[in-house]
Amino acid sequence: MTPLSPDPAVLRGLRLFSGLDAAALAEIVRSAQTRRIEKGTTIFSQGDRAALCHALIDGRVKIAQTGADGQQLVVRYIGGGEMFGTAAVFSGGIYPADALAMVDCVGVHWTAATMGELMERHPRIALNALDIVGRRLQEVQTRLRELSTERVERRVAHALLRLARQAGRRVGNGVEIDFPLSRQDIAEMTGTTLHTVSRILSGWEGQGIVEGGRQQVTIRQPHALVAIAEDLPRPGKPEEK
Amino acid sequence: MTPLSPDPAVLRGLRLFSGLDAAALAEIVRSAQTRRIEKGTTIFSQGDRAALCHALIDGRVKIAQTGADGQQLVVRYIGGGEMFGTAAVFSGGIYPADALAMVDCVGVHWTAATMGELMERHPRIALNALDIVGRRLQEVQTRLRELSTERVERRVAHALLRLARQAGRRVGNGVEIDFPLSRQDIAEMTGTTLHTVSRILSGWEGQGIVEGGRQQVTIRQPHALVAIAEDLPRPGKPEEK
């Protein structure tokens, strides 16, 4: 909750503000609130009035939806440079999911009214937001199709590849997901159970494709994972005739 | 393809243009192209360059995504007053799905460049678009959760209720979906097979909850369908202790 002095250079990195001139950025910085967010903090909760537009300078935030019977779905993981909770402000004014800091984060936010004025004055911001939300819509639609038509193993492979792209860190023997990620989290991303995820990862670990630890996954053979995700023929898994 | 004289009063009904003054509407009308679209016409195809923003004055359009292996997913049905294909224009420039006219329609469209200028000049349009796309994102996320966590029967019930809300017409003995809808279509909305949908509808028909026909469904007891969708206890289906 410690307020920090916002840095214009940092805000320039946000997709939401790309293409704006220095004067506009200065205005945006003036109206921004920056703060540290401790690991485990709930930034907003499903059903809350959406009073703030958020963006993440650094860290990792989980956006998750809860069903009537307590079932959880991980909607997405937000990384540095991404906005979140902003679509809700302009679409009904209620956050449709929870936002939870997975690690210590640095966040920035604007009030709904301020962001509205900024967008009116600088349509480019609204256009950027439309771009971002449109891409997320496409991504979620793609996941919807995967969930409808693919077996669990392929969905888990897709999920890990997506995570590697968004939150992968190159390490000696592959690509590591750079935040604590449990089997349960993966299950909630792919619509399965932690048991099934555990079995699948164990299988892959036996084949040297991934390496798992407590709340931690490293991909050692990304190409093999792509082969599984795309359902390509591959060694050890002969096509039935 | 017959061009028609666009009518300002008609465009006022589009959510995308709500809150605009008469001058702005006049400008929008001048730059619009209106046309009749025959049933069965493909308005755009997945992978095409997104050159046009569309809206539907009247009729019904199916937005469907195809996977690499030909698997189909119905993303949504568009009705009169709704825009479609617009998010794609501002998010990558490629349509992520097919748009197919389910009945004879009247559509209107703008070029990407024209709509971009309109939004720059009238930020309210961009805000409206953000609102609409944000709501669709929420809806798709909700479907994603349903697909992850609910059994087929509940998902079909949810899909029918959603359709009834968007495309329902009150008739003597219930609510009828007002466009041709096959079992296959329902299956592609809910991530199942037409066989399973057929079995479920037959079961419901036996209980008097729905009435089915060829590419046609009438809901006779909406409350019963809600009970199924929400997994409430109900007569004939005792809770196991």
Next chain:
DNA sequence: CGCGTAGTTGAGTCGCATCAAGTGGAGTGG
């Protein structure tokens, strides 16, 4: 050192996809 949380692994079950016929009504052509 003990407790809690995360993960592993086995056995059993079942929901639903898959395979496989068949029915009936709408549209078409002779």
Next chain:
DNA sequence: CCACTCCACTTGATGCGACTCAACTACGCG
């Protein structure tokens, strides 16, 4: 006007992927 042909739909039989139930293990933290 009737026969033919689709196409949407129905319904039965079968199999299996993955969920459920149930221990058990191991790591990290206080």
